[in-house]
Amino acid sequence: MFETLGERLTGVFDRLTGRGVLSEKDVDEALREVRVALLEADVALPVVRDFITRAKEQATGEAVIRAVKPSEQVVKIVHDGLVEMLGGEEPVGLELGVTPPAVILMAGLQGSGKTTTSAKLAVRITKTERKRVLMASLDTRRPAAMEQLAALGKQGEIDVLPIMAGQSAPDIARRALSAAKLGGFDVLILDTAGRTTLDEAMMAEVAEIARISSPTETLLVADSLTGQDAVRTAKAFHERLPLTGLILTRADGDARGGAALSMRAVTGLPIKFLGAGEKIDALDAFDARRVAGRILGAGDIVSLVERAAADFDQAKAEKMAKKLAKGQFDLEDLADQLRQMQKMGGMSGIMGMLPGVQKAKAQIAASGMTDKTFKRQEAIITSMTPVERRKPDLLNASRKRRVAAGAGVEVQEINRLLKQHRQMADAFKAMSRDGGKSMARMAQAMGGGMPGMPGGGQMPSQADLQKMMGQAGGGLGGLGGGGGPKLPGLGGLPNPFKKP
């Protein structure tokens, strides 16, 4: 949907090529693109302004003006600036080392995800810190909010304060405190009702709860989908509560999450966790690089790798890797790859997460390659006999006619598929001969653009990306199946997507 910043900037600088040295005006023009990109990512305007001023100081420096690829330089400056503003690369943990019970107070707007996040946090603390956690819902307003927390507690095997109808929120807080002390719990998580910051009575209530429970951590739960309102909300809560950190929910959505930057910049509070899924353990430590990349529309390689890991059939991958190592790649393997691609959300899903492939995406759309094509190709292969799948050379004219009738396609399509397979098989064979060197080359190529596809942007910088891939585990060597000019498949390497 959005052009990535890298491509926009390339556009700006392309117009300037041949002029040699960049002027301040050129940099200004580039930074206007940066500004729009940040606004499109929902970064709040005051934060954008501040950021642009800082970036300008750096971008007008010698490094950019003399750079061979100024667009890359600018993107790098912006990316690094974002990471820094987001709080650097080290995630900040929870402060729980006090006389038990350590109280964690959760606050936020309606529907930001407090209750679900409370349960996720409880599960995380129980698992990683080996502490006993008690949860209590102080939400006396939303129907069945308390039941929701109780149900989540059951699901995650976390103790929940029994519900007593008719109690006020401060009373429940007191009861929870004494229950936590008596029960010997290490941590008490207080889930509160959602409130708008304009509702004075409700804001006073949460402030009173904070006074009663003197929490060691007061966390503002906010939605990654939030727009310009993020700063107002964060500021208003920060004024009334002793906030110690932020948790951003729904980071698994496709929002670019500029709210993270806005809230962090306005409050100076660390972002501690990202809610990233429907499951009760889907709470990730905050990763500034990942969020910075998303804000810039750099694609989300980490998510891609994670999704691949989640969907990948380990045994199958290993089997395939062994075959590939011998240079074998038959139609059965191709069908597996096609299925794998569909599982991962199809072509558009995968491409959407890859950095700098917007141009390639447009080309693919123009060439009529859609997810339907994959389905049809899979149908062709499944219309063949197992022997034919292993030995495509067997397919003579009459066999092809039979397969075409079975799959409901024309014979030409079968020929096209066979040709594609031939190219991929050749590539794998070549690769197995030079001992995997070209695999590495291909991974390199994936960073800057698809093999065989002209264009492709240059995102944060090759080195950064590779570091990102490295962190995600195993690298992306398995992606980019075999340099088939049209069909990027997932050739499994031995355990390519193991999580760190």
Added chain:
Amino acid sequence: MTDAASEKRGWFSRLTQGLTRSSKQMTEQVVSVFTKVRLDQAGLDQLEDLLIEADLGPQAAARVAEAFGKGRFGREASADEIKQSLAEAIAVELLPHQGLFDPMSSPHKPFVVLFVGVNGSGKTTTLGKIAADLKGKGAKVMIAAGDTFRAAAIEQLKVWGERAGVPVIAKHIGADAAGLVFEALEQARAQNIDVLLVDTAGRLQNKTALMDELAKVVRVLKKLDPTAPHETLLVLDATVGRNALSQMEAFDRTAGVTGVVMTKLDGTARGGVLVPVAEASHAPIKLIGVGESIDDLQPFNARGFARSLVGLEAE
């Protein structure tokens, strides 16, 4: 929220109260920028920034600012005049996208309304309010608790059902949503129900599997009644930013959105994202939520919304 005085106030004053508190700052800024000063490019740029802060997004903000600036260069204007023209520029953007939610005058029976949206946008609450409203107008209403995923979603809906005096068709958590919806529609037909309100689980629009599940709900409804759902309401949270566009697109593709509801306009969020959303979609904006009580859900009025967005009273 419970004192009688505040309950009796008209919806517009409640909307303006909600919005003016938040738009006050913006309007003051606008006014201070333009009052008694000849309008110039710098002034227009500032106005554009203010609109961006209301979530209009860079393009719509630029367009509104331009429309506002037309014929006004080099002239002086009063605060009120500025507000009027700004509201007018925003209303022009929104007017073609104003729609009516009116299940009772439809020939279809039962009239099936499907509620879709991301998690936490306010689907269940909106549904509860609509159920109470329709019931109050004398319609026979039924609720299908199609959110079989979130813990206690069914209980939440049952409370709403009780409040409104409306039957709720529900199964256990983890049940197949499509199956439940199918049965609900069968029952609604058997009991001669006028309006069937179908809740669905919140889902992020980029989760393919969850969107497929939603597509199945729609498919299953169509099996019993090819014209159903007669209304698919996308529920958007006023705090949402640019992602609203992606939500609109994805939910429309999967479930064919026919109307937009914007909730939580009583907070600091201005809901300006409605402008680019309305422009990018064919589905009109039908309802807005300005508070927590049942009658805080109101028909969308483009002119009123635009006026309150800039801090003006009703006409």
